[in-house]
Amino acid sequence: MSLKNKIVFITGATSGIGKSCAYAFAREGSNLIISARRQELIEKIAGDIEQKYGVKVYAGKLDVRNRNEVKNFVERLPEEWQKIDILINNAGLAKGLNKFYEDDPDNWDIMIDTNVKGLLYVTHEVLKGMIERQSGHIINIGSIAGHEAYPKGAVYCATKHAVDAITKSLRIDTIDKNIRVSTIDPGLVETNFSRVRFDGDEEKAKNVYKGIEPLTGDDVADAVIFCASRPPHVNIAQITLLASKQASATIVHRE
Ligand code: NDP
Ligand code: 8X3
Secondary structure, eight states: OOOTTOEEEEESOSSHHHHHHHHHHHHTTOEEEEEESOHHHHHHHHHHHHHHHOOOEEEEEOOTTOHHHHHHHHHTSOGGGOOOOEEEEOOOOOOOOOOGGGSOHHHHHHHIIIIIIIHHHHHHHHHHHHHHHTOEEEEEEOOGGGTOOOTTOHHHHHHHHHHHHHHHHHHHHTTTTTEEEEEEEESOBOSSHHHHHTTTOHHHHHHTTTTSOOBOHHHHHHHHHHHHTSOTTOOOOEEEEOOTTBOSSSOBOOO
16 A cells, blocks of 8 residues: 555654654655654754655654643644544653662653553544544554563563553454554664663663664664555554564573
8 A cells, every 4th residue: 555645643753763664654755743752853853854755744842641732732733734544653662671679660650651641642632533534544663572571671561561452452442443553563673762761871772782783763664664555454463573683572692
């Protein structure tokens, strides 16, 4: 299915997987709504994409944790942007990698508010129009952490297990509405993810990908494009993609 002239809304598009998805959909000729908390950066990315690919880009500041902000953002989209064809729920993060009993509950709030509640808020607002039009595709960025639990990752893993459950339930709830619901679940992807997880500690972040060639944001965007471009009668329910040297969430062969 051609993605040309489709309206694609991507959350968390200032970095990593979301940014790669923005460029990948623009290459396919889609028009983009891109958002994140860093306004200046999202506007810069929008300008660059418009200039490189000649598609239309609507960029805005959006913190998915804020329910009112999400509601206003979607409700106040200019008329020509309201018919969103594809939503990529990508905004997300991990905070800390600590044994549960040594962890800071503030980290849990940030992860749950972003990865679970933020995804729910955005989906809820965008779904209204999709249901009215009986058309749409929601693609969630889950994780291998949504299939397995790993040490020191109780809450991050819980949030990604939640994404998996939400994806499955939503697919059931919208089955008569001509809406596709999918999840793309990567393993180790070298983005800003580990820098954010370790509060900017470069060395700790680098060590996560030491001795392997990790996935890139572009690798994940390839899978998202594949999922979004299937013919209308095909729904890719779920894709797990791992670096070739990663066998499971914790088993990684490092050279
Ligand atoms: P990055 O840190 O590179 O990108 C995260 C993006 O999310 C940024 O654009 C950031 O923008 C945005 N973001 C964070 N918090 C919020 C918020 N409250 N509201 C809106 N936007 C927000 O990480 P990745 O690209 O790796 O992460 C993207 C998704 O992929 C996440 O859901 C992550 O859990 C998932 N994932 C990552 C893997 C990895 O190994 N990297 C593996 C599996 C899944 P800004 O700071 O400007 O708001
Ligand atoms: C992000 C990658 O390795 O923390 O989902 O599960 S990992």
